[in-house]
Amino acid sequence: MMATKNPTSDIFKLLPELKALQDQVAQANRAVVALIQSVADLDDPGIAALFGISPSALTDLRNARTSSFNEAIQSGIPLFTLRITDPSVLSALRHNFGAEEVFQAIMSTIPSQEIPRGTR
Amino acid sequence: MARDNPLATLVGGELARMGARSATIYSILKSPRLCGRKMTNALARQVYLDATGKSSHSGLLPSSTSWYFDGSRRIMHASFILAMAWAWRSLGPEEAFIRSYAVYWRMTGGQHGADKDGAREIPADRAWKLVQDSLLPMQNWVEAKSKGHTAATPVIRLLRCKSCSVPIIASNSMLSVTCPVCRKKQDKKQD
Numbered sequence: 001m002m003a004t005k006n007p008t009s010d011i012f013k014l015l016p017e018l019k020a021l022q023d024q025v026a027q028a029n030r031a032v033v034a035l036i037q038s039v040a041d042l043d044d045p046g047i048a049a050l051f052g053i054s055p056s057a058l059t060d061l062r063n064a065r066t067s068s069f070n071e072a073i074q075s076g077i078p079l080f081t082l083r084i085t086d087p088s089v090l091s092a093l094r095h096n097f098g099a100e101e102v103f104q105a106i107m108s109t110i111p112s113q114e115i116p117r118g119t120r
Numbered sequence: 121m122a123r124d125n126p127l128a129t130l131v132g133g134e135l136a137r138m139g140a141r142s143a144t145i146y147s148i149l150k151s152p153r154l155c156g157r158k159m160t161n162a163l164a165r166q167v168y169l170d171a172t173g174k175s176s177h178s179g180l181l182p183s184s185t186s187w188y189f190d191g192s193r194r195i196m197h198a199s200f201i202l203a204m205a206w207a208w209r210s211l212g213p214e215e216a217f218i219r220s221y222a223v224y225w226r227m228t229g230g231q232h233g234a235d236k237d238g239a240r241e242i243p244a245d246r247a248w249k250l251v252q253d254s255l256l257p258m259q260n261w262v263e264a265k266s267k268g269h270t271a272a273t274p275v276i277r278l279l280r281c282k283s284c285s286v287p288i289i290a291s292n293s294m295l296s297v298t299c300p301v302c303r304k305k306q307d308k309k310q311d
Binding site for chain 1: 192193195196197199200203204206207208210216219220223227228229241262265266278279280282284285286287295296297299300301304
């Protein structure tokens with residue numbers, strides 16, 4: 001019966017480092033969800049753009065409760081993706097924060113649908 | 121005099137600390153949404169003096185549009201400021217500028233981020249000129265395009281990079297644009 005109730009408990013005894021990592025992921029998820037909900041509550045288009053949140057997602061987030069994300073938070077799977085993974089950007093972050101690569105990485109998630117691609 | 125106008129003291133003082141000259145402070149705060157007619161050149165100079173302890177430089181404000189295209193880093197920094205101002209465009213150019221430059225200023229190190237000459241890649245006066253001259257014309261231009269109408273192309277506007285889609289400044293003679301980072305990658309591939 002216990003095994004049915006909590007089928008992963010035994011396997012996590014064998015893999016303590018995985019359990020610790022998933023706990024850390026859950027903690028980060030909780031912080032990220034709290035942060036984006038604060039952004040949604042602000043209802044500020046510029047701050048939302050910095051987070052890559054579109055106006056329609058902003059409305060969705062404003063209407064959602066933190067508790068509705070609980071299952072996802074606890075899943076152990078990161079709910080966020082890293083904006084900065086390119087080696088040149090990682091290097092620039094440490095040594096040259098004003099580099100073009102850093103600005104490109106930051107701007108790549110700013111919603112810009114209304115901005116034309118070109119005028120040809 | 122400045123103490124009688126808390127908004128001018130607070131916002132103008134912060135603008136001065138971010139490097140804006142008194143002429144820029146006056147130009148921003150004279151907006152009806154901010155201080156309106158209460159803002160004068162003399163008040164802006166006083167606000168600057170109170171905030172920084174020295175007199176503001178006199179003389180003409182920078183006006184060259186080609187300056188923003190001089191170097192990859194400058195293009196990216198100017199693009200970031202204008203893209204953020206675009207996100208705040210509903211507030212009008214003055215407030216959009218204050219917010220976007222505050223984000224840029226903090227992002228580039230806050231009070232400790234200036235280079236040895238005490239300037240940023242895009243100083244506040246240049247950033248204001250960019251937002252002031254580009255935001256409303258770009259709004260009109262985008263709106264007209266979406267309705268299938270023609271409108272004057274702004275001297276500087278944002279276009280999305282052909283390759284990575286980030287918003288990049290483009291002059292009115294440029295029909296499309298590739299950001300400096302993608303251009304660098306393309307040049308490397310060709311070599």
